Amino acid sequence: MKTDKIKIGILGATGMVGQRFISFLQNHPYFEIKMLAASKHSAGYKYKDVCNWALETPMPLDVKDQIIINTEIDEIIKKDVKIVFSALPGNLAGDIENKCAEDGIIVCSNASAHRMDKDVPLVIGEVNPEHLQLIQTQKKNKNRKGAIITNPNCSVIQLALSLKPLDDAYGVEKIIVSTMQALSGAGRGGVAAFDILDNVIPYIDGEEEKIEEESKKILGVFDKDKIINHKILVSASANRINVLDGHTECVFCQLKKQPKNIDEVKNIFKNYKSMPQELNLPSAPKNPIIVIDDGFRPQPRYDRMKENGMAISIGRIRQDNCLGGIKYVCVGHNAIRGAVGASVLNAELFVKKYFDF
Ligand SMILES: NC(=O)c1ccc[n+]([C@@H]2O[C@H](COP(=O)([O-])OP(=O)(O)OC[C@H]3O[C@@H](n4cnc5c(N)ncnc54)[C@H](OP(=O)(O)O)[C@@H]3O)[C@@H](O)[C@H]2O)c1
Structure with missing residues (x-):
């Protein structure tokens, strides 16, 4: 792995799980938050001005002034992120996660949309890390450069x-x-x-x-x-x-x-x-x-x-x-081990074991 940090984005960045992602990823040795996306109602505003922060720890300084983008593929691509963590509602996640994967992004998703797809790994780092190999099947089946990795409910x-x-x-x-x-x-x-x-x-x-x-x-x-x-x-x-x-x-x-x-x-x-x-x-x-x-x-x-x-x-x-x-x-x-921590651990596993950015 190269020493530069990998640019990542968060979909659903203003929600409960999105906020946990921001908090969990502070000072992460591999990843740096370069994109925050939410609904069109939040897009265009500074994160600190629209996010109803609900965690005990303060909102991290480096996201406060980041401008939220709309969850559209064209806007996401402009940010040049390699990984996105998805904290979108299940009924909205399916389409945009596919588009990100088609554009070469690795999507680590908390949403239910693709969990049961036959060629999408559903992984808990300590339980079935070898299932990440399913990514090769997914790339082949769907002819995509990126991939979707999910963590369970x-x-x-x-x-x-x-x-x-x-x-x-x-x-x-x-x-x-x-x-x-x-x-x-x-x-x-x-x-x-x-x-x-x-x-x-x-x-x-x-x-x-x-x-x-x-x-x-x-x-x-x-x-x-x-x-x-x-x-x-x-x-x-x-x-x-x-x-x-x-x-x-x-x-x-x-x-x-x-x-x-x-x-x-x-x-x-x-x-x-x-x-x-x-x-x-x-x-x-x-x-x-x-x-x-x-x-x-x-x-x-x-x-x-x-x-x-x-x-x-x-x-x-x-x-x-x-x-x-x-x-x-x-x-x-539920929100750390059961959501963001599991997703970040999957991304770490992927980076360390299966990929070199
Ligand atoms: N909470 C948990 O413990 C937990 C655990 C595991 C998995 N999950 C899964 O994680 C996902 C997020 O859950 P949550 O609890 O964080 O939900 P939430 O608090 O309701 O947050 C939803 C997020 O999605 C954004 N959003 C809503 N409508 C949108 C649209 N039309 N286009 C783009 N973005 C939109 C919201 O942005 P705005 O602020 O702009 O509306 C917000 O950032 C769900 O799929 C959930 O099932 C949650």
Whole structure:
């Protein structure tokens, strides 16, 4: 890799995930923000004048005066960026992400539009980094110079990361998962205060289907030019709760082979490391999975920021006599580990392992 920083852009830069991208990419050793794009209502204005900044940390100085561009391919091309991080709403992302890839840009997307496309990798750095090789199939099939790389839905990222070491050790056949998802997962205008205060909403549109389908692709095997899906059966029930950041998930697993005891499972979680740790990537947590022994944890308020929000926390690991396996509770930061951190880690992996700009 050359020593100059790679110019990157952010689509949906003013939204919840866009803001997290800006914050997460501050002083990044590989990447420099050179383009901020949003809707035509924000275009033409300085970032500081239209963005309703909602993070605890201040808006970084170097973006404050950047002029937002409209999300049109001609405007994007003028900025000469090599990578764009997409934080667009799923229904708007598909077309512009394709256009960027056709123009030679690498798109690292949080949006759902292309996640299930057969030749688009759906990657979690620590779970299936080898799926990035699917980019070659995509370039060939679509005759494009760039490519789209996606990361999964926020609740799937922590779920699949917790399942991978179990699957390697014991084989996971079936799981039941009940999620308690943070408000920030719905975006800035997502849930009205009147609906969520003193309340739990037992439905999130499209979420259960995403959890059930994306898990199979992520845990699947890369075979020459395609992904063979994992046979895991997933049953999900998704709830919105009154927590700002951090999704909590209760997971019940049926395993092919039974663990000797719970300590063995704890060690498998604790010792799990993968390619991002081996390559020492800038955003890789030292330990992607943290095991907490306190019976009252993990809790989103205390555990979502472990390893800068990039590690998930697992606790309450116990035997499950109903499905025949184990059950546990898992917490992860939906907007960092479950969105921007995952996307940036994918870009780092791509740059370090598969590409030289
Ligand atoms: N929030 C999470 O935890 C999370 C986690 C994983 C994945 N995601 C995914 O990430 C994406 C962004 O989510 P979010 O929560 O950040 O949403 P959000 O807060 O609603 O932000 C949406 C962004 O898209 C821009 N936008 C809206 N309409 C547009 C248009 N017609 N053309 C161009 N830009 C437009 C907005 O710009 P203006 O300000 O100009 O309107 C804003 O920058 C979604 O696909 C979501 O599913 C979110």
